[in-house]
Amino acid sequence: MEKFLLVCLFLQLPSLAHAGPPASAKPSPMRSAGRVSDAERYARRCQAQSGSRIARPQGTMLWGTRRDWNTEKVAEERSSVLVSADLAPLRRAEAGVTALRLDGGHLVASPAPEAGDALRGVVGSVLQGTDSDGKPVEVALCAAEPSPEDPGMIFYRIEAWNAVAQEWENPCVAVGRVASPRALAVGGVWDASGAHQDAPGKLTFACENGAITKCIQWGYKPWDRRDGKPLADLHQACTRMARADYCGNGQSHTHQGTTIDVYDRFGMVERGEWDPAKASFEAAWAPDGATCLARTRDGRALATILQECPNRFQTDGVGAPGEGVGEHCTVRRMNVSPEAALLRNLTFAAPKGAASAAKAP
Known part of the structure; x- marks a missing residue:
């Protein structure tokens, strides 16, 4: 057939x-926000958040991520707030976890967890990432959801630290059909020309869109x-x-x-x-x-x-x-x-x- x-x-x-933000909504990226401490920053990762949407038309996407945290800025098509992340050393991890490794379509905590939940130890980790300008950006793993078609492939709900707003935000661009996009962990990195490069110890969080x-x-x-x-x-x-x-x-x-x-x-x-x-x-x-x-x-x-x-x-x-x-x-x-x-x-x-x-x- x-x-x-x-x-x-x-x-x-x-x-x-933009939906009208409720009183508890996170500050707009255009607002001035005081720098928060490391302890407070990590404590605020992966919490329930009010939705925010990009108010500018987007070009076609390679990574599926926002071009810039400043939604009023006209950013070049080949720019991104998150293009890669390092597997080690971790910026933050669950107790006992020292590193993550990529196994096909999913991340595995190291040392390996005991028998049971294979995703344990991955969620809650904070990795050091990089944007398209080479600037550091932290990315937190907030949830892990196996694909219904392929349980070996895991979708991750991620957040990156928006240094403009001093808040954790989903770096993935949302559209009507996928309003809260997730990401896959894919080995290597893609540069602005769209070329893929094998880079040991590095991965790409590729958003659904x-x-x-x-x-x-x-x-x-x-x-x-x-x-x-x-x-x-x-x-x-x-x-x-x-x-x-x-x-x-x-x-x-x-x-x-x-x-x-x-x-x-x-x-x-x-x-x-x-x-x-x-x-x-x-x-x-x-x-x-x-x-x-x-x-x-x-x-x-x-x-x-x-x-x-x-x-x-x-x-x-x-x-x-x-x-x-x-x-x-x-x-x-x-x-x-x-x-x-x-x-x-x-x-x-x-x-x-x-x-x-x-x-x-």
Whole structure:
């Protein structure tokens, strides 16, 4: 039976109105807040909080985190209040816990807890994290919830210390369908260009509304293997595809609600029924971006992509060998074989103004 995956990318979030805060609500990030002591700061982690929502439209997200604690600041798309965390040393831990380690899709306390609750010792820990500017930020693990589809994969409710408001806050961007997003613990770190780097002792808390977690939920778990081969490259290619990061530079080119059909060369996800009147081939993907591009997802002219990453694509050799039926490229990567592409996608409801062809500027 054919498997197919129709994915609605809600990667450019609409503006979300602030709810009127009750009298006990935490201070706004714009308010002046006195510095609290270390003891008071840790005592206040993981407590019940009134909701706060981002009041600015967000661009497409890699980590799924806020760009900046100051919601009035217009932050660059590739910035984040939390991009990585250190497994050790811990800033705070439950009694007896000296470190955490990452085992596939979940964290394990060290030394290992006695028989019983495998999550014991993880919740309550405070890790040293880093934002996209390289500044330190603490992150607390407040709850752990196994995934119903895969009990070995754990979603964490996390809080990061907002030094502007002097409060613990969920760093994950909330949307209507996921109003209180959680995060997965994923090995390694992603930089501003969207590239993944193995970094021993470091992990990424990837929020539910970001591409890193979306791709894991679509089946591409970077810690898993298929036929003896790791899925890390498939997952990385997926993060490029989910955000329409053609140039592999971390810049996305998609809009909210764009429906795509995702499929791969290994049969993990197969292409569904394709009606050319409703969907058309968009691109083939490698871990460092698109290898073959028919048109853009957001409707901009292909010439703008050629300008964004010059000397990356060429316009000759349309319909390079190795492409599937109906997968005709308008531009393709220079000096890259078709076999380098791990994933492909169709896009439904072609955006108005989409370029059908482009010449180098």
